[in-house]
Amino acid sequence: MAIIIDDMGTSLEALQQVLDLGQPVTISILPLSPYAEETARIAHENGLEVMLHLPGESLNHQEGNNSTAGLIRSGMKEEEVRSLVEEALSRIPYVEGVNNHMGSKITQEEPVMRPILDILKSHDLYFIDSRTTAETIAFDLARKMGLRTAYRNIFLDSSVGVDFSKKKITDLFRLSQKTGKAIGIGHPFPETLQALRENIQLLKKFKVTPVFASQIIPD
Template sequence: MHHFKIPLLLLSSILWIVSGTEASIPFAFEAAALLAASPRSNHVACLRSSGLTPWPPSGNFKDKGYKLAIVIDDFGYRPVNENKILQLPLPISIAILPHAPYARSMAIKAHNQGREILIHLPMAPLSKQPLERDTLHPQMGVEEIQRIIRQAIINVPYAVGMNNHMGSAMTSNLPAMKKVMQVLDQYQLYFLDSLTISNSQVSRAAQGTGSKL
């Protein structure tokens, strides 16, 4: 597996963002962050604090034909910090927790900036953790899943896709994810797997539906 390391300047403190884990990572921002991308992964990791010099890209990234998409999760709770991210002159997409207090306002602001918006839908993890309201569980029926996703779409206007917040118990369950994909197909939303577990069934669940990954 090849990794390409790309320096990115962010603002105001220290950026600690890890996409694709179920750990609780404190928000903070600033300085030199390092993005690591792989052709087999949609994850990005920004773990370079201020005062450190990012190393240069290895090889010619453009010649490899890979594309790097930056999606920042967990929007909707920290408007001061999130507004700093939205000030960045970069094509960053944001994933918004649907029941967060600033979900709608952040979605509208990001949309007005021309940014791509995802619903960061809470899904049940294998470990015991505090859960968001309307967290999807494997035992839920299609009607309940549809109700939750429909409300999430109302709460996060202009969303064109969805990714999972936590979710190892849900995304590793094929029957459960088939229900999710059936509903997403109705609303024409794509799904970005946060890969919080190695045996994710998302790709298999999408087969036979019109859902895009």
């Protein structure tokens, strides 16, 4: 079972709370966040796995700010897409994989996803499809292109609240126990981090072993 914490790089305090969990959590860092490089360095020095949280255009403008600098958009020329991905990767050291931030629009579009995935493959990076839409083609395309890839099974905080997240974390443990592997994605909300702290003790009960995202992906 792997837990990924998205939207990292905006708070070093949140990073410390993730470190304090004492578990192999994977952190996914926004490339233009104020503490992106420092977050990656501290996480790496403390044994955590680092991902790039690559911003992509969403279908629902309320999902996030589609005017964000560095956002990969539908209809972009291939050269521009490639340039944005390379720039994002250059901002974060120790990256081992990538997942999409928002991206419910572009993850449905092969002309946009193919150059993204091509660059990730050239850097020998894995790809996690965050599945921000049920219509995503990203995981299937990545697999066809020969990348190490997987997809998110459960969002831990699609509704923000300690009790909600504790239930979702338990669901993740149960799914992992049943299927042998599962990926959960959460965010550095105080409620999510509290729920993780309180539910860590259930790992032994469910006989679940937490691992980094890279360790759950088939070769």
